[in-house]
Amino acid sequence: MVEDRMKKIYFQFYKETYKSTDIDRKTKELIAIAASLGFKCHGCLKGHMEKALKYGATPEEISETICITMGVAAASVVDQTDIVAEQLQIKLFE
Numbered sequence: 001m002v003e004d005r006m007k008k009i010y011f012q013f014y015k016e017t018y019k020s021t022d023i024d025r026k027t028k029e030l031i032a033i034a035a036s037l038g039f040k041c042h043g044c045l046k047g048h049m050e051k052a053l054k055y056g057a058t059p060e061e062i063s064e065t066i067c068i069t070m071g072v073a074a075a076s077v078v079d080q081t082d083i084v085a086e087q088l089q090i091k092l093f094e
Contacts, residue, residue, distance in 0.1 A: 034066075
């Protein structure tokens with residue numbers, strides 16, 4: 001549903017983010033795994049897990065990446081509910 005012109009722009013940007021920099025490709029793929037989980041992109045997750053393995057990530061590194069992502073996700077739930085509870089002046093625990 002995205003216009004071809006816009007897809008082309010996106011893919012140019014995407015390729016640019018994976019060019020060689022101070023961050024090695026394995027680390028970029030681990031970051032992409034976390035982002036894929038955060039944005040709930042199943043296809044992205046599969047592709048980036050495959051690439052992470054290809055670029056030398058161990059199952060333990062992938063697991064740690066997933067655990068860190070879980071921690072951030074859990075923190076976002078606490079953050080959101082604390083903010084709403086404060087707005088609604090709900091104090092369940094003191």
